[in-house]
Amino acid sequence: xxxxxxxxxxxxxxxxxxxxxxxxxxxxxxxxxxxxxxxxxxxxxxxxxxxxxxxxxxxxxxxxxxxxxxxxxxxxxxxxxxxxxxxxxxxxxxxxxxxxxxxxxxxxxxxxxxxxxxxxxxxxxxxxxxxxxxxxxxxxxxxxxxxxxxxxxxxxxxxxxxxxxxxxxxxxxxxxxxxxxxxxxxxxxxxxxxxxxxxxxxxxxxxxxxxxxxxxxxxxxxxxxxxxxxx
Amino acid sequence: xxxxxxxxxxxxxxxxxxxxxxxxxxxxxxxxxxxxxxxxxxxxxxxxxxxxxxxxxxxxxxxxxxxxxxxxxxxxxxxxxxxxxxxxxxxxxxxxxxxxxxxxxxxxxxxxxxxxxxxxxxxxxxxxxxxxxxxxxxxxxxxxxxxxxxxxxxxxxxxxxxxxxxxxxxxxxxxxxxxxxxxxxxxxxxxxxxxxxxxxxxxxxxxxxxxxxxxxxxxxxxxxxxxxxxx
DNA sequence: ACCTGCATTTCGGCA
DNA sequence: TGCCGAAGTGCAGGT
Numbered sequence: 077x078x079x080x081x082x083x084x085x086x087x088x089x090x091x092x093x094x095x096x097x098x099x100x101x102x103x104x105x106x107x108x109x110x111x112x113x114x115x116x117x118x119x120x121x122x123x124x125x126x127x128x129x130x131x132x133x134x135x136x137x138x139x140x141x142x143x144x145x146x147x148x149x150x151x152x153x154x155x156x157x158x159x160x161x162x163x164x165x166x167x168x169x170x171x172x173x174x175x176x177x178x179x180x181x182x183x184x185x186x187x188x189x190x191x192x193x194x195x196x197x198x199x200x201x202x203x204x205x206x207x208x209x210x211x212x213x214x215x216x217x218x219x220x221x222x223x224x225x226x227x228x229x230x231x232x233x234x235x236x237x238x239x240x241x242x243x244x245x246x247x248x249x250x251x252x253x254x255x256x257x258x259x260x261x262x263x264x265x266x267x268x269x270x271x272x273x274x275x276x277x278x279x280x281x282x283x284x285x286x287x288x289x290x291x292x293x294x295x296x297x298x299x300x301x302x303x304x305x306x307x
Numbered sequence: 308x309x310x311x312x313x314x315x316x317x318x319x320x321x322x323x324x325x326x327x328x329x330x331x332x333x334x335x336x337x338x339x340x341x342x343x344x345x346x347x348x349x350x351x352x353x354x355x356x357x358x359x360x361x362x363x364x365x366x367x368x369x370x371x372x373x374x375x376x377x378x379x380x381x382x383x384x385x386x387x388x389x390x391x392x393x394x395x396x397x398x399x400x401x402x403x404x405x406x407x408x409x410x411x412x413x414x415x416x417x418x419x420x421x422x423x424x425x426x427x428x429x430x431x432x433x434x435x436x437x438x439x440x441x442x443x444x445x446x447x448x449x450x451x452x453x454x455x456x457x458x459x460x461x462x463x464x465x466x467x468x469x470x471x472x473x474x475x476x477x478x479x480x481x482x483x484x485x486x487x488x489x490x491x492x493x494x495x496x497x498x499x500x501x502x503x504x505x506x507x508x509x510x511x512x513x514x515x516x517x518x519x520x521x522x523x524x525x526x527x528x529x530x531x532x533x534x535x536x537x538x
Numbered sequence: 539a540c541c542t543g544c545a546t547t548t549c550g551g552c553a
Numbered sequence: 554t555g556c557c558g559a560a561g562t563g564c565a566g567g568t
Contacts, residue, residue, distance in 0.1 A: 077333060077347045079310055081405045091546045097411045102308060102335070107347040115410035116308040116338040120356045121563060123413055127350050127546080159546070170405060174312045179346035180328045182354055188559070189551090212552085217473065217507050218557065219552090238322075238559095246477060247558095250511075322561045352548055358561085390561070419544075449542075449567095469545090472557085478543085505556070541568080549560080 078105040081170035086113055086124050090159025096123055098166060103150075105132060107176070111152050111161060126152040126161040137164070192221055192236050194296040195269065199224055201296070202232065202267055202289060220251050231255070231264040240270030240288070245281045252286075309336040312401035317344055317355050321390025327354055329397060334381075336363060338407070342383050342392060357383040357392045368395070423452055423467050425527040426500065430455055432527070433463065433498055433520060451482050462486070462495040471501030471519070476512045483517075 080103040086096035096113065101123065104112040108128040115123050130152055137146040141164065150163040192211060195201060199208045205227025213223035213233075222234035233255060235248035248266050255264040266286035268277070271293050278288050311334040317327035327344065332354065335343040339359040346354050361383055368377040372395065381394040423442060426432060430439045436458025444454035444464075453465035464486060466479035479497050486495040497517035499508070502524050509519050 077312075077345075079333070081308075081407070088546075092415060094546080095414045097414075099410050100405075100407045101410065102310070102405075102407070104333070104345065106345075106349075110348075110350070112351050114308075114335065114337075114343075116407035117341075117359075117410065118337075119341070119358050119563060120343050120351075120353050121547085122351050123410065125351045125546080127548090128348075154546095157546090170403065172401065172403075174331075174333075174401060176312070176331045176333070176347035179330050179332065179348065179354065183326045183328075185324045214553085217511060250473075319561080325561085350548060352562090356561085358563090388561090474543090507557075539568100542566090543564100544566105545562100545564085547560100547562085547564105549558105549562100551557090551559105553554100553556085 077107060077176050078173045079103075079170070080105070080168060082165045083167040083169070084163050084165045086164070087162045088124055088160070089162075090154070090157060094124060100169065103163065109152075111150070111163075113163070124161065126154060126159065129155045131155065188236060188238055191238065191271070191291065191293060191296075194293075195234070195236060195291065196222060198296055198299060201291065202234065202269070203227070206232065215251060215254055217250060217254060220255070226265065231261045232267055233264050234267045234269055237268075237270040238272075240268055240273035240277045242274070242277050242280055244268060244270070245277050245284070245286065248281075248286060249284060308338060308407050309404045310334075310401065311336070311399060313396045314398040314400070315344075315394050315396045317395070318393045319355050319391070320393075321385070321388060325355060331400065334394065340383075342381070342394075344394070355392065357385060357390065360386040362386065419467060419469055422469065422502070422522065422524060422527075425524075426465070426467065426522065427453060429527055432522065433465065433500070434458070437463065446482060446485055448481060448485060451486070457496065462492045463498055464495050465498045465500055468499075468501040469503075471499055471504035471508045473505070473508045473511055475499060475501070476508050476515070476517065479512075479517060480515055 083100050085098045088094040102114040109130050109132050110128040111126045112122040113124040133151045135149050137149050145166045146164045148165040152161040196208050196211050199206045207225045209223040211222055212219040220233045221236040224232045226232050233251055235244050237244045252264055252266045256262045268281045268286050269289040269291055271291050273288050281288050314331050316329045319325040333345040340361050340363050341359040342357045343353040344355040364382045366380050368380050376397045377395045379396040383392040427439050427442050430437045438456045440454040442453055443450040451464045452467040455463045457463050464482055466475050468475045483495055483497045487493045499512045499517050500520040500522055502522050504519050512519050
């Protein structure tokens with residue numbers, strides 16, 4: 077990885093056009109040739125960038141550019157889309173390179189996938205007599221998070237969210253509409269399950285006959301942990 | 308901005324839990340105290356990070372940590388959510404600080420806005436006899452991208468996307484539902500226009516009687532360019 | 539300040 | 554590989 081602090085201006089031409097006026101910034105060149113342009117603020121998103129696969133070429137500035145004070149021009153070209161990022165460097169303040177090696181990568185825990193796994197294992201949280209049919213039940217418009225049956229044997233479609241928002245209710249509504257046209261499944265009841273359900277989402281859901289279930293992630297994990305500890 | 312290359316492990320506890328095993332990485336400390344952990348690959352997204360507003364505290368490693376080879380611990384805490392990022396540094400390979408100043412920021416020229424402008428100018432791409440009523444036609448739940456009339460004089464609401472996804476169909480459906488309650492407009496037809504329409508989105512749209520139109524951005528731009536060249 | 543819609547989204551998962 | 558949905562999404566514009 078090469079780190080350059082430079083006074084520069086940047087132009088991007090690709091899916092859109094964008095321009096960064098002359099200022100001092102960090103240019104981060106990664107091992108795969110990709111480039112990030114960072115300022116000293118904002119969030120983790122760079123001001124501008126080029127994603128791999130791409131190639132960086134350092135070219136001599138032409139007369140006009142030299143007259144404008146440009147000492148070096150970087151042209152970063154995407155290999156597929158031909159998007160181009162042009163960095164006009166006026167002054168290099170720092171330039172170092174470092175060997176980082178391959179990163180072992182991030183280990184995550186606590187996302188929707190885990191919640192889904194836990195709920196599948198503890199399906200009776202939806203009510204006594206519930207049975208899991210399958211996770212990620214495919215329909216023509218996408219996968220339903222969990223398909224189950226209730227004590228009476230009726231189908232139950234579960235939409236699972238970390239935070240239950242109106243969007244999730246809409247999504248579940250679409251699935252229910254579609255699934256209820258399938259005579260092998262109909263009638264299908266809907267359950268909207270989340271760690272936290274926004275009042276507006278709850279209102280909309282209940283108005284549509286969708287049951288809301290609030291999940292206690294820590295408790296669900298604790299039960300799983302308890303089981304694990306038995307072995 | 309402070310740039311540190313270090314062998315380190317990282318733990319994040321907040322909305323989820325995540326862990327980065329020991330490896331050599333770039334730690335970028337921005338002026339607002341925020342921290343980015345970058346590896347030498349991937350895209351612009353850091354392996355891990357803490358967004359502002361947050362505070363960085365360097366603390367002495369305890370005995371266990373020292374025994375494990377930790378020479379320094381950074382604890383980055385978010386000021387509102389109490390999310391925490393802990394960086395356990397085993398070895399510092401590089402450490403420099405740089406004054407960057409405030410960035411003037413990015414100047415963009417967007418796609419959807421341009422696409423909307425082009426379609427407004429070339430409204431007959433929707434079909435012969437179409438006439439533009441107006442762009443960004445306001446409704447109670449938000450602006451419809453384009454309102455037009457067809458050859459028969461009936462209202463046509465156009466939802467415009469770069470990539471036509473199910474969400475866009477939902478959005479248009481909400482607009483149509485509302486507009487069809489307005490006797491001055493009803494009946495309103497729907498057109499879902501995008502550079503590219505996903506099969507599932509097309510299925511959903513056509514199931515709801517919404518017409519799909521695929522736009523050729525380059526061709527549209529070319530026609531505009533042709534006009535422009537005449538002047 | 540909150541909400542909504544867009545993004546050069548990026549990222550993972552599965553058909 | 555392509556498509557689809559989630560993200561510690563970020564970000565801008567409107568209310």
